[in-house]
Amino acid sequence: MRIHICCVGRLRSGPERALIDDYLTRFDRTGRALGLGPAQIHEVEDKKGGGMSAEAALLERALPKGAVICAMDERGTVMTSPEFADKLATWRDAGRSDLAFVIGGADGIDPALRAQADFSLSFGKMVWPHMLARAMLTEQLYRAASILAGSPYHRV
Numbered sequence: 001m002r003i004h005i006c007c008v009g010r011l012r013s014g015p016e017r018a019l020i021d022d023y024l025t026r027f028d029r030t031g032r033a034l035g036l037g038p039a040q041i042h043e044v045e046d047k048k049g050g051g052m053s054a055e056a057a058l059l060e061r062a063l064p065k066g067a068v069i070c071a072m073d074e075r076g077t078v079m080t081s082p083e084f085a086d087k088l089a090t091w092r093d094a095g096r097s098d099l100a101f102v103i104g105g106a107d108g109i110d111p112a113l114r115a116q117a118d119f120s121l122s123f124g125k126m127v128w129p130h131m132l133a134r135a136m137l138t139e140q141l142y143r144a145a146s147i148l149a150g151s152p153y154h155r156v
């Protein structure tokens with residue numbers, strides 16, 4: 001199952017980018033034998049200042065047809081890392097070939113796009129900057145693959 005992280009804003013090279021790239025590489029390496037990955041980031045940028053709805057139109061264009069859509073949203077479902085790993089495995093085992101996570105910009109995800117999501121995932125009730133949400137998501141993907149692979153990265 002291919003993973004797509006569709007997000008607003010371009011991340012230039014620097015420590016955040018290096019961290020995200022590192023987790024994506026680790027996820028791809030660990031997930032390969034599990035039928036998970038590769039994971040790819042799709043960055044969209046609305047240069048005309050059209051706000052949430054313009055961003056939503058660009059994000060929608062980045063979503064692969066037929067993908068499971070998971071909106072990243074502080075109002076969504078809070079999960080443990082093993083529960084998140086099980087959720088990924090369930091989508092994979094259902095034969096879904098693409099899973100797309102959507103991360104909003106400064107104003108969040110347009111409600112119309114949020115309504116299209118199959119699932120909403122929360123990293124807690126606090127609101128995180130979108131670049132941090134991106135880093136946290138890539139880490140959780142790697143952690144989930146490690147859990148499914150039975151590797152000792154995840155310890156409680």
Ligand SMILES: C[S@@+](CC[C@H](N)C(=O)[O-])C[C@H]1O[C@@H](n2cnc3c(N)ncnc32)[C@H](O)[C@@H]1O
Pocket residue numbers: 071072073074075102103104105106107108109121122123124125126127128129130133
């Ligand atoms: C700065 S936040 C936008 C907050 C915006 N005020 C809203 O109401 O959605 C940017 C994006 O990061 C992601 N995000 C921020 N905090 C999150 C959380 N606790 N759980 C999941 N995603 C989060 C969401 O995708 C959000 O659209």
